Amino acid sequence: xxxxxxxxxxxxxxxxxxxxxxxxxxxxxxxxxxxxxxxxxxxxxxxxxxxxxxxxxxxxxxxxxxxxxxxxxxxxxxxxxxxxxxxxxxxxxxxxxxxxxxxxxxxxxxxxxxxxxxxxxxxxxxxxxxxxxxxxxxxxxxxxxxxxxxxxxxxxxxxxxxxxxxxxxxxxxxxxxxxxxxxxxxxxxxxxxxxxxxxxxxxxxxxxxxxxxxxxxxxxxxxxxxxxxxxxxxxxxxxxxxxxxxxxxxxxxxxxxxxxxxxxxxxxxxxxxxxxxxxxxxxxxxxxxxxxxxxxxxx
Numbered sequence: 001x002x003x004x005x006x007x008x009x010x011x012x013x014x015x016x017x018x019x020x021x022x023x024x025x026x027x028x029x030x031x032x033x034x035x036x037x038x039x040x041x042x043x044x045x046x047x048x049x050x051x052x053x054x055x056x057x058x059x060x061x062x063x064x065x066x067x068x069x070x071x072x073x074x075x076x077x078x079x080x081x082x083x084x085x086x087x088x089x090x091x092x093x094x095x096x097x098x099x100x101x102x103x104x105x106x107x108x109x110x111x112x113x114x115x116x117x118x119x120x121x122x123x124x125x126x127x128x129x130x131x132x133x134x135x136x137x138x139x140x141x142x143x144x145x146x147x148x149x150x151x152x153x154x155x156x157x158x159x160x161x162x163x164x165x166x167x168x169x170x171x172x173x174x175x176x177x178x179x180x181x182x183x184x185x186x187x188x189x190x191x192x193x194x195x196x197x198x199x200x201x202x203x204x205x206x207x208x209x210x211x212x213x214x215x216x217x218x219x220x221x222x223x224x225x226x227x228x229x230x231x232x233x234x235x236x237x238x239x240x241x242x243x244x245x246x247x248x249x250x251x252x253x254x255x256x257x258x259x260x261x262x263x264x265x266x267x268x269x270x271x272x273x274x275x276x277x278x279x280x281x282x283x284x285x286x287x288x289x290x291x292x293x294x295x296x297x298x299x
Contacts, residue, residue, distance in 0.1 A: 034052065035049055035052045035053060035056070038067075040065060041065045041066065041067050041093075042056070042064060042065065042066045042067070043066075043067055043069050044066050044067065044068050044069060044072070045068075045069040045070040045072070046070070046072060047072050047073055047074055047075070049072075050072060050074060050099070051078070051079070053066055053081070054079050054080070054081045055079070057081050057082060057086065057088055057090075058079065058081070058082065058083050058086060060086060062082070062086050062087060062088055062089045062090065062117065063089050063090050063119075064090045065090045065091045065092070065093075066090065066091075066092045066093065067093045067095055068092075068093065068094045068095050068097040068099070068125065069095070069097070070097060071097050071098045071099075071100070072097075072098075072099055072100070073099075073100045073102075074099050074100065074101050074102075074103075074112070075101075075102050075103075078103065080110070080111060080112065080113055080114035080143065081112065081113045081114065082113050082114040082115035082116065082117070082120075083114055083115065084114070084115065086115075087115040087116065087117030087118075087120065087146075088113055088115060088116050088117055088120045088147075089117040089118070089119040089120050089147075090119075090120060090121075091120075091121045091123070092113075092120075092121070092122045092123070092125065093123055093124060093125075094122075094123065094124045094125025094126065094152070095124055096124055096126070097125070097126065098125075098126035098127070098128055099112060099125065099126070099127050099128075100128050100129045101127060101128070101129035101130070101131065101140070101156070102129050102130055103129075103130070103131045103132070103133075104131075104132045104133070105131075105132075105133050105134075105135065106133070106134045106135055107135055108135045108136055108137050109135075109136075109137040109138075109143040109144075109173065110131055110133060110135075110137070110138050110139075110143065111138070111139040111140060111141060111142050111143045111172070111173070112127055112140065112141055112142070113141060113142040113143070113145070114142075114143050114144070115142070115143070115144050115145070116141075116142045116144075116145035116146070116147040116149070117145075117146060117147055118146045118147055118178055119147065120145070120147035120148070121147060121148045121149075121150065122141060122142070122147070122148070122149050122150070122152060123148070123149075123150040123151050123152065124150075124151045124152070125141075125151075125152045125153075126152070126153040126154075126155070127140040127141060127152070127153075127154050127155075127156060128153075128154075128155040128156060129155075129156060129157075130156065130157045130158075130159060131156060131157070131158045131159070132158075132159040133158070133159070133160055133161075133162065134160075134161045134162060135162060136162055136165060136166045136167055136168070136173075137166075137167060137168070137173040137174070137203065138158050138160070138166070138168040138169075138173065139168065139169045139170065139171060139172050139173045139203060140154040140156040140170055140171065141154065141170075141171045141172055142171070142172045142173075143172070143173050143174070144172065144173060144174045144175075144176070145172050145174075145175055145176070145179050146175070146176035146177065146178045146179055146207070147178075147179065147180075148179075148180045148181075148182075149171055149172070149179075149180070149181045149182075149184060150180070150181075150182050150183055150184070151182075151183045151184065152171070152184045152185075153184070153185045153187075154170045154171060154184070154185065154186045154187060154188065155187040156170065156187070156188060156189070157189040157190075157191065158188070158189070158190045158191065158192070159191050159192070160190060160191065160192030160195040160223065161192060161194075161195075162192060162194070162195045163194045163195075164194065164195075164196055164197075165196055165197040165229075166190075166192070166195045166196065166197060166198055166203075166223075167197055167198060167199070167203035167204050167235065168190060168195070168198045168199070168203055169188075169198065169199040169200070169201060169202045169203030169204075169234070170186035170187070170188035170199075170200060170201055170216065170218075171184060171186055171201050171202060172202050172203065173202075173203040173204065174202075174203060174204045174205075174206050175202050175204075175205050175206060175207065175209040175234070175239075176206050176207040177206075177207030177208045177209075177239075177259070178207070178208070179205075179207070179209045179210065179259075180209075180210045180212070181201060181202065181209070181210070181211045181212070181214060182210070182211070182212040182213055182214070183212070183213045183214070183295075184201070184213075184214045184215075185214070185215050185217070186200060186201045186214065186215070186216045186217070186218075187216075187217040187218075188200055188216065188217070188218050188221065189218075189220045189221055190221040190222070190223045191221070191222050191223065192222075192223045192224075193222075193223070193224065194224060195223040195224060196223065196224045196225070196227060196229065196230065197227075197229045197230055197235065198221075198223065198230050198235075198270070199230065199231050199232075199233065199234045199235045199270075200216035200218040200231070200232040200233055200234075200266055200268075200270060201214055201216050201233050201234055201264075202233070202234035202235070202240075203234075203235060204234070204235045204236050205234045205235065205236045205237070205239035205240045205259075206236065206239070207239055207259075208239050208241075208259030209234065209239050209240050209259045209261070210240075210259045210260050210261055211233060211234065211240055211261040211264055211277070212260075212261060212262060212263060212264070213262075213263050213264070213295050213296075214233075214264045214265070214295075215264070215265045215266075215286075215291065215295060216232055216233065216264075216265070216266040216267070216278075217266075217267050217283070217286070218232055218266060218267055218268045218270070219267040219268040219283055221268070225270050225271050227271075228271040229271055230270040230271040231270055231271055232266040232268060232269050232270040232271075232278060233261075233264055233266065233277055233278045237277060239259060240259065240261045240277055241259060241260065241261060241277070242261055242262060242277040243260035243261060243262045244262075245262055245263075248260070261277050262277075263294070263295065263297070264277060264278045264279070265278065265279050265280070265281050265291055265294070265295070266278045266279075266280055266281070267280070267281060267282070267283050267286075268280070
């Protein structure tokens with residue numbers, strides 16, 4: 001009888017444990033989306049919040065809006081926001097906060113966003129840290145975009161072992177027609193002895209792209225620019241046409257580019273960058289505010 005009672009007691013404990021685990025799993029399953037939402041905007045204050053928001057978007061909620069409420073750290077391995085099939089079309093407001101990245105990959109294409117779609121806006125966000133890659137298409141904000149990147153600050157180092165064409169860029173690897181990059185600071189440091197063909201703001205302007213009031217601090221980079229194919233603003237500069245704002249309204253429509261770029265500054269000229277879309281400035285001149293004044297001259 002004692003033996004039977006002991007085994008019955010053990011069985012009851014096991015059943016109770018199973019019931020507890022089942023209840024816990026039910027609670028977890030009903031709170032999987034713990035991301036808080038205020039007036040239709042998801043509040044992101046932790047790395048876990050960012051991962052939940054990423055999953056939400058990538059599962060189909062491409063128009064979801066987000067507000068960063070704190071500085072957070074996003075480490076590798078990590079999923080990017082948006083996919084080739086689901087472009088991000090919401091408003092991602094950094095509110096002046098930073099996302100610190102430490103991304104390591106051997107795969108092609110790495111950034112915070114995989115795709116920012118035509119209606120997508122990324123604004124007032126700082127992305128800082130390092131990307132270590134043996135492949136190409138690295139950037140801080142987006143691998144590809146046809147949307148708007150506004151008021152963002154990138155301070156990123158790309159450690160590249162890519163041999164040949166990398167097409168890395170500070171803001172994005174590739175932009176499509178309709179892209180606007182405005183009021184941004186791109187502090188980019190590319191390190192890679194055999195890495196070639198990069199852009200200080202955009203790796204490759206695949207379509208008509210507007211880059212306005214931007215500063216690229218790119219003097220500390222050390223990669224191979226000897227073939228002249230890199231560009232301190234954006235590669236494929238024919239799609240990043242310079243606009244003379246003072247005479248723009250007087251021009252006939254045939255002279256107006258689909259994408260207009262103006263008032264951009266770089267600290268180092270890469271390759272064919274002297275195509276008229278940028279002004280080179282000394283790093284020392286950044287300290288006294290004169291370049292800041294120039295960048296704000298239409299605001």
